[in-house]
Amino acid sequence: MKRLLTRLAVGLGLVFTITAAGTVFVYQQSKQALVSPLGLTSTTEVVIKPGQSVRKLMQQWQQQGWLETDLWLRLALKARPELSALKVGTYRLEPGMTPEQAFTLLGSGIEAQFSITLVEGGTIEQWLTQISQHPRLRQTVATSAQLADKLALDDQNPEGWFYPDTYSFTAGSSDVELLTRAHKRMEQALTKVWEQRQSPLPLATPYELLTLASIIEKETAVAAERKLVASVFVNRLKRGMRLQTDPTVIYGLGDAYQGDITRKHLKTKTPYNTYRIDGLTPTPIANPSLASLQAAADPASSNYLYFVADGNGGHAFNTNLKAHNRAVRAYLRKQKQ
Numbered sequence: 001m002k003r004l005l006t007r008l009a010v011g012l013g014l015v016f017t018i019t020a021a022g023t024v025f026v027y028q029q030s031k032q033a034l035v036s037p038l039g040l041t042s043t044t045e046v047v048i049k050p051g052q053s054v055r056k057l058m059q060q061w062q063q064q065g066w067l068e069t070d071l072w073l074r075l076a077l078k079a080r081p082e083l084s085a086l087k088v089g090t091y092r093l094e095p096g097m098t099p100e101q102a103f104t105l106l107g108s109g110i111e112a113q114f115s116i117t118l119v120e121g122g123t124i125e126q127w128l129t130q131i132s133q134h135p136r137l138r139q140t141v142a143t144s145a146q147l148a149d150k151l152a153l154d155d156q157n158p159e160g161w162f163y164p165d166t167y168s169f170t171a172g173s174s175d176v177e178l179l180t181r182a183h184k185r186m187e188q189a190l191t192k193v194w195e196q197r198q199s200p201l202p203l204a205t206p207y208e209l210l211t212l213a214s215i216i217e218k219e220t221a222v223a224a225e226r227k228l229v230a231s232v233f234v235n236r237l238k239r240g241m242r243l244q245t246d247p248t249v250i251y252g253l254g255d256a257y258q259g260d261i262t263r264k265h266l267k268t269k270t271p272y273n274t275y276r277i278d279g280l281t282p283t284p285i286a287n288p289s290l291a292s293l294q295a296a297a298d299p300a301s302s303n304y305l306y307f308v309a310d311g312n313g314g315h316a317f318n319t320n321l322k323a324h325n326r327a328v329r330a331y332l333r334k335q336k337q
Contacts, residue, residue, distance in 0.1 A: 030079065033072035034100040038093070039065050046091050047171075048106055054084040073099055083107065090171035111170040118182060120164040120289035121217045123251075127162070127287070131175045138174045150176045151183060160214050160284025161186050186210075189290055197297035202237040213296040214284035218247035222314050226291055230299035232307055232317065241305065243274040251285040311335065 058070035077084050083103040089111040093102050114136040118127050124144045132139045141147045148158040163185035167178055194206040203209050220229050249265055250257050252272030269276045306324035307315040311334035316327040
């Protein structure tokens with residue numbers, strides 16, 4: 001009897017030993033599975049959709065070769081259930097990332113960021129086209145009038161009311177969400193610049209300053225010239241002279257403009273043709289930069305009334321028509337060379 005009990009004790013001891021060893025082995029394998037790098041060779045996007053389960057996700061990773069087996073991870077997640085709480089969104093996984101790090105990210109809601117650059121001097125129609133072509137943005141409006149309705153703007157032409165910059169967003173963001181941010185930034189910038197404006201200016205409202213800034217933006221890309229260009233337009237407005245600036249003609253022509261401005265275009269009467277109308281255009285003609293807003297609010301002190309391209313990327317400025325006409329002829333000669 002004593003011998004039998006001894007044998008049972010030994011047998012049970014072996015069972016317990018084997019069980020304990022097995023438990024330790026499973027624990028170690030599960031723990032290792034969480035901290036072993038996934039088989040990622042490059043930055044990869046992972047999209048978590050509504051109802052996405054962790055188990056299904058791990059099966060996909062195994063099929064993609066990121067995991068040898070999902071067995072140990074499934075066991076590991078039983079001990080770490082918080083890692084199974086995935087949040088809908090688009091995420092970026094980086095090479096060297098472990099399953100533990102990946103699951104933590106996928107449950108954080110910190111989605112991958114994408115970006116788009118809305119360039120200075122672009123029109124809202126150009127920007128809407130650019131946004132509609134971005135694969136990560138969702139189009140909800142097709143025209144500037146529709147955008148104005150969405151933003152509850154009084155004017156059906158919201159040109160100028162959007163701040164040019166590079167904007168970050170998450171996948172699936174809408175055009176209106178993005179442009180609402182740009183609109184708020186322009187409102188803030190315009191308010192600040194208007195409060196700091198030079199006095200007196202022939203501008204009655206912040207909107208007139210915004211309109212002038214858009215014309216300055218389209219007339220020169222040379223930063224050092226902005227305030228001089230602004231001074232020409234301010235001097236003309238003070239004297240009651242027409243602005244006579246080609247970009248306003250082009251804006252008024254719309255799709256009829258095909259790349260070359262002609263004498264006929266200059267004579268075509270549109271609400272924006274400053275060769276035919278007095279004062280400023282009824283709306284801005286582009287979305288101006290902060291630098292152009294500041295130039296409109298604080299133009300250089302000058303007697304200039306004219307300017308024309310000098311053929312070298314800048315402009316020649318003059319105080320009288322005779323000198324201006326000489327500069328125009330000089331520019332035309334350079335164009336023919």
